[in-house]
Amino acid sequence: MSYQHLSLAERHYIExxxxxxxxxxxxxKDLGRSQSTISREILRNTGLRGYRHKQANRFTVDRHA
Structure with missing residues (x-):
């Protein structure tokens, strides 16, 4: 099973x-991803002003560094 990270475009769609x-x-369903992937994405990458795609991407990059 291979895993692909969410793209910036997918994060923008989520926002x-x-x-x-x-x-x-x-x-x-719209993104062809599991519901748990979307839930985890929103939970991990929501800031004080809500879920924002560029901020979510930055949080992800920082965690992987």
Whole structure:
């Protein structure tokens, strides 16, 4: 089983979908990802001002460094 990190474009889609009130389950279906992947992404990368795709990407890069 291979794992691919979420791309910046996918993170942007998550941000826009969350602002529209789309459920995590629907976001996962739209991106072809598991619901747990989306839940973990949002949980790990939400800052004080909510989930923002560029900030989420920066958090991820910092954790991997």
């Amino acid at each position: 826009m979908s969350r602002k529209k009130g789309v459920s995590r389950n629907q976001i996962a």
